[in-house]
Amino acid sequence: MISRRDFLISSSAAALAVAAAPPLLAWAADSSLAIPGKEGMIVRSYRFFDLETPVEYFNTWLTPAEHFFVRNHMHEPSAIDPATWKVTIGGEVEKPYELSLAELSKLESHSVVNTLECAGNGRAFQRPKVPGVQWQKGGVSTGRFAGPRLRDLLDRAGVKPTGKHVMFRGLDEVPGKVPPFVRSIPIDKALNDDTLIATHLNGAPLPKHNGFPARALTPGWIGAASCKWLTEIKVLDKEFEGNFMSPGYRMPNQPVKPGEATKPEDTHPATALNVKSAISNPADGSSVHSHVQIQGVAWAGEADVTKVEISVDGGSSWLPAQLGKDKARFAWRMFSLQWKAPNPGDYVIMSRATDSQGRTQPTAPVWNPSGYLNNAIDQVRIHVQA
Amino acid sequence: MSRHRALFCGLLSFLAMPLLWAQSASNSELPPGPIQAKATTACTECHEARIIVQQRLSKAAWTKEVDKMIKWGALVEPQDHDPLIDYLSANFGVDKEDYVADRTRAKEKNPKK
Numbered sequence: 001m002i003s004r005r006d007f008l009i010s011s012s013a014a015a016l017a018v019a020a021a022p023p024l025l026a027w028a029a030d031s032s033l034a035i036p037g038k039e040g041m042i043v044r045s046y047r048f049f050d051l052e053t054p055v056e057y058f059n060t061w062l063t064p065a066e067h068f069f070v071r072n073h074m075h076e077p078s079a080i081d082p083a084t085w086k087v088t089i090g091g092e093v094e095k096p097y098e099l100s101l102a103e104l105s106k107l108e109s110h111s112v113v114n115t116l117e118c119a120g121n122g123r124a125f126q127r128p129k130v131p132g133v134q135w136q137k138g139g140v141s142t143g144r145f146a147g148p149r150l151r152d153l154l155d156r157a158g159v160k161p162t163g164k165h166v167m168f169r170g171l172d173e174v175p176g177k178v179p180p181f182v183r184s185i186p187i188d189k190a191l192n193d194d195t196l197i198a199t200h201l202n203g204a205p206l207p208k209h210n211g212f213p214a215r216a217l218t219p220g221w222i223g224a225a226s227c228k229w230l231t232e233i234k235v236l237d238k239e240f241e242g243n244f245m246s247p248g249y250r251m252p253n254q255p256v257k258p259g260e261a262t263k264p265e266d267t268h269p270a271t272a273l274n275v276k277s278a279i280s281n282p283a284d285g286s287s288v289h290s291h292v293q294i295q296g297v298a299w300a301g302e303a304d305v306t307k308v309e310i311s312v313d314g315g316s317s318w319l320p321a322q323l324g325k326d327k328a329r330f331a332w333r334m335f336s337l338q339w340k341a342p343n344p345g346d347y348v349i350m351s352r353a354t355d356s357q358g359r360t361q362p363t364a365p366v367w368n369p370s371g372y373l374n375n376a377i378d379q380v381r382i383h384v385q386a
Numbered sequence: 387m388s389r390h391r392a393l394f395c396g397l398l399s400f401l402a403m404p405l406l407w408a409q410s411a412s413n414s415e416l417p418p419g420p421i422q423a424k425a426t427t428a429c430t431e432c433h434e435a436r437i438i439v440q441q442r443l444s445k446a447a448w449t450k451e452v453d454k455m456i457k458w459g460a461l462v463e464p465q466d467h468d469p470l471i472d473y474l475s476a477n478f479g480v481d482k483e484d485y486v487a488d489r490t491r492a493k494e495k496n497p498k499k
Binding site for chain 1: 394414431432433434436437440441442443445446450451457458459460480485487488489490492493
């Protein structure tokens with residue numbers, strides 16, 4: 001612990017640096033990028049926004065909106081007027097119709113706590129490296145989403161027997177000739193009780209970066225299944241055909257060797273999330289005292305996390321972590337373990353989650369050409385002080 | 387913490403500032419090179435440099451990416467195609483050091499009233 005005297009000495013040293021370098025500090029004040037409503041986030045891309053949640057913010061069950069990760073494939077809508085916004089419901093239905101935000105808000109609202117994870121989270125750890133946003137650990141967050149059930153909207157339209165998939169279109173602004181971000185989910189998932197047209201996050205209207213005024217919420221599935229800035233819901237007689245369904249967001253049917261290409265016919269759409277964990281404390285590369293509070297979060301998409309184990313010896317042996325009391329079907333569990341380092345020195349701390357489907361995190365990333373769904377055991381390196 | 391260590395930390399922070407600047411500038415701009423201007427025009431019309439600067443790809447992977455982007459509207463003259471791939475491969479190849487990302491500004495914890 002730093003004593004008051006040490007603190008004053010440190011402050012004096014810092015003050016010295018401040019006094020000596022006003023121009024540089026003026027720059028330093030501007031070195032971080034200001035994005036109102038998104039605080040202390042890792043900038044994977046500024047135009048368009050791809051903002052990663054630093055793992056130190058995995059210290060609450062619900063991620064505050066200002067720390068909730070953002071994944072945009074293209075530009076956000078330049079202007080959304082809640083008074084004129086509407087969503088259309090059509091396609092393979094008996095009675096197509098549209099809803100204003102005021103009408104949507106009058107429908108019975110349901111709440112689902114969901115861990116939302118970008119399919120590409122952890123892509124940066126794939127070897128060989130693959131193209132795409134180089135997410136490390138924080139392309140994932142957990143929020144309490146609320147809004148009407150998609151099923152209620154579809155029931156009102158009357159889905160025809162030919163309706164097999166439900167397509168979502170957002171108001172993203174497409175640059176160049178980039179294909180629009182349009183995807184579909186199977187009708188069974190669309191009619192699930194927990195699939196929502198969410199208008200709220202953690203009790204407040206959705207932030208613009210997270211899809212205001214309404215987004216799909218396809219719980220337990222990759223983030224790409226939860227289209228933001230929703231403007232069209234269309235029932236289709238088959239899976240939507242478009243870049244973000246194929247070749248985008250597809251997984252190989254069989255394991256592929258690192259660096260190997262896959263044929264489109266040997267792939268399937270990425271849907272539910274893997275079992276996975278992330279250590280939020282201690283920080284990677286930190287120097288700590290011998291009593292260490294190891295903590296983090298673990299999630300499993302549509303399955304339940306049944307246990308999290310911790311290794312402090314590089315994976316030779318494993319200790320059970322305590323799971324947090326907060327839980328919901330599609331939400332991560334917090335975990336913790338008090339550990340006293342036997343000796344000063346360097347340690348590798350690892351976390352490994354197992355779920356109700358019997359899945360356990362693999363030791364190394366399972367490689368695929370787009371680096372999706374990397375759920376390798378997490379690890380941090382620390383130094384325990386004498 | 388000793389007085390020397392505290393002073394050392396302060397000095398280190400001071401000395402590190404230009405390095406931080408170099409990192410930040412390099413994240414938002416494409417690096418100097420024979421085709422920097424054309425690469426900037428072709429790529430950053432739709433997205434900023436960061437999305438390129440963070441990649442570490444082989445020449446084969448860069449070729450695939452450039453061809454995809456041309457299909458999606460990037461304006462690359464035929465004579466610039468191969469030099470652009472060479473430029474991207476040379477600057478953002480698999481052997482380059484790890485990319486360090488910027489952060490968004492964090493809210494002041496105890497703002498002065």
